[in-house]
Amino acid sequence: MSANKNSERARRNALAAGAAREALARRERNLDGETLSRLRRARSRALDQRQRLAGLWLPLGGVCAAALALALWLPGRGGSDVAAVESTLLADVWLLDEEAELEMIEDVEFYQWLAEEALDDRAS
Amino acid sequence: MDSMDQFLASVEKRAFSMAMMGVGHRDDALDIVQDAMFALVRRYHHKAREQWRPLFFTILNNRITDWHRRRKTISRWQLLRERVAADDGEEDEFEPADFPDLYGARPEQDVFSERTLAAIEQAVSALPLRQQQAFLLRCVEGFDIAETAAAMACSGGSVKTHLSRALQALRPLLEDVR
Numbered sequence: 161m162s163a164n165k166n167s168e169r170a171r172r173n174a175l176a177a178g179a180a181r182e183a184l185a186r187r188e189r190n191l192d193g194e195t196l197s198r199l200r201r202a203r204s205r206a207l208d209q210r211q212r213l214a215g216l217w218l219p220l221g222g223v224c225a226a227a228l229a230l231a232l233w234l235p236g237r238g239g240s241d242v243a244a245v246e247s248t249l250l251a252d253v254w255l256l257d258e259e260a261e262l263e264m265i266e267d268v269e270f271y272q273w274l275a276e277e278a279l280d281d282r283a284s
Numbered sequence: 285m286d287s288m289d290q291f292l293a294s295v296e297k298r299a300f301s302m303a304m305m306g307v308g309h310r311d312d313a314l315d316i317v318q319d320a321m322f323a324l325v326r327r328y329h330h331k332a333r334e335q336w337r338p339l340f341f342t343i344l345n346n347r348i349t350d351w352h353r354r355r356k357t358i359s360r361w362q363l364l365r366e367r368v369a370a371d372d373g374e375e376d377e378f379e380p381a382d383f384p385d386l387y388g389a390r391p392e393q394d395v396f397s398e399r400t401l402a403a404i405e406q407a408v409s410a411l412p413l414r415q416q417q418a419f420l421l422r423c424v425e426g427f428d429i430a431e432t433a434a435a436m437a438c439s440g441g442s443v444k445t446h447l448s449r450a451l452q453a454l455r456p457l458l459e460d461v462r
Contacts, residue, residue: 169455176404176454177423179396183405184424187304188297195310199296202318206325207289 288329291336292321299344302420305409306348316351320344341425342435345417352413403457411450414438418446419454 296317303313320343328339396404408416414436421432422443429440436443 172455172458173423173451175395175458176451179400179404179458180408180419180424180454182396183401183408184298184301186401187301187405191297191300195300195314196297198314199300199317202314202321203289203292203296206292206318206321207286209322210288210325210329 287333288325288336291333291340292324295337295340296321298425299340302341302344303348305405305416305420306413307351308409312351316344316347319347323347338427338431338435341421341427345421345435346437348417349413400457404454407454407457408450411453414442415446415450415453418443419450422447423451 299317299320300313303316304310307313307316320340323343324336324340328336331339408419411419417436418432421427421435422429427435429443432443433440436446
């Protein structure tokens with residue numbers, strides 16, 4: 161492919177990107193009031209949940225701390241059971257925190273499924 | 285206004301536009317944006333601010349993909365067609381940062397006619413989902429290949445292929461722009 165052709169293609173690519181940016185900016189400038197209002201409300205609700213999450217994690221942290229304290233203060237008196245309870249609680253905390261990663265794993269599985277479906281179609 | 289509030293305010297319109305292009309329904313697009321905001325705040329508000337943007341657009345893209353999965357509108361044939369077409373496609377080496385250099389400080393509004401913008405918007409909306417995501421993330425949002433690949437949960441090579449196909453579809457619309 162000639163240098164001129166490459167350069168023309170690069171120019172067109174850049175133009176396509178610029179036009180898409182401008183088209184999106186134009187769409188965003190012309191958003192109607194209701195849509196803007198709903199976006200603001202969505203943002204506000206998303207931010208509100210931080211307070212609720214803080215309220216949720218405080219007692220959960222307390223439970224974990226209590227379990228840990230119990231394990232430390234009762235050595236030799238069924239200490240291994242207490243330690244098991246404690247580790248379960250901590251594992252649950254970890255799981256809650258790793259929800260995002262679990263979703264990402266699900267997404268990867270979805271793409272694998274899509275690829276397999278495509279290969280099946282190709283084979284049949 | 286705190287920093288998360290500022291961040292969400294700065295991306296909410298763009299997120300809505302991308303979701304609209306992805307799903308074509310206003311209410312669903314708004315739900316997707318709200319969902320993405322919730323997920324970012326719930327899971328990643330403690331992360332460094334510079335990580336929010338890639339994380340947010342990754343979540344947004346996942347939500348758009350989920351929407352298609354639920355409605356089963358990603359047809360097997362479309363996927364197969366893309367895969368077959370990708371095999372013989374030439375990959376474009378494209379650097380979005382080149383664009384401003386082409387026109388300097390000249391506003392983009394002076395370059396594109398309303399007709400061209402409408403055609404481009406329609407064409408981007410009509411692109412197959414993966415091509416659309418690759419194009420919007422890479423060329424419009426300016427993510428690099430690795431970030432785009434992470435957001436789309438695919439390889440950098442796949443991003444280049446999707447992007448190449450998208451640009452191939454969009455280039456002819458710029459015939460009248462000199």
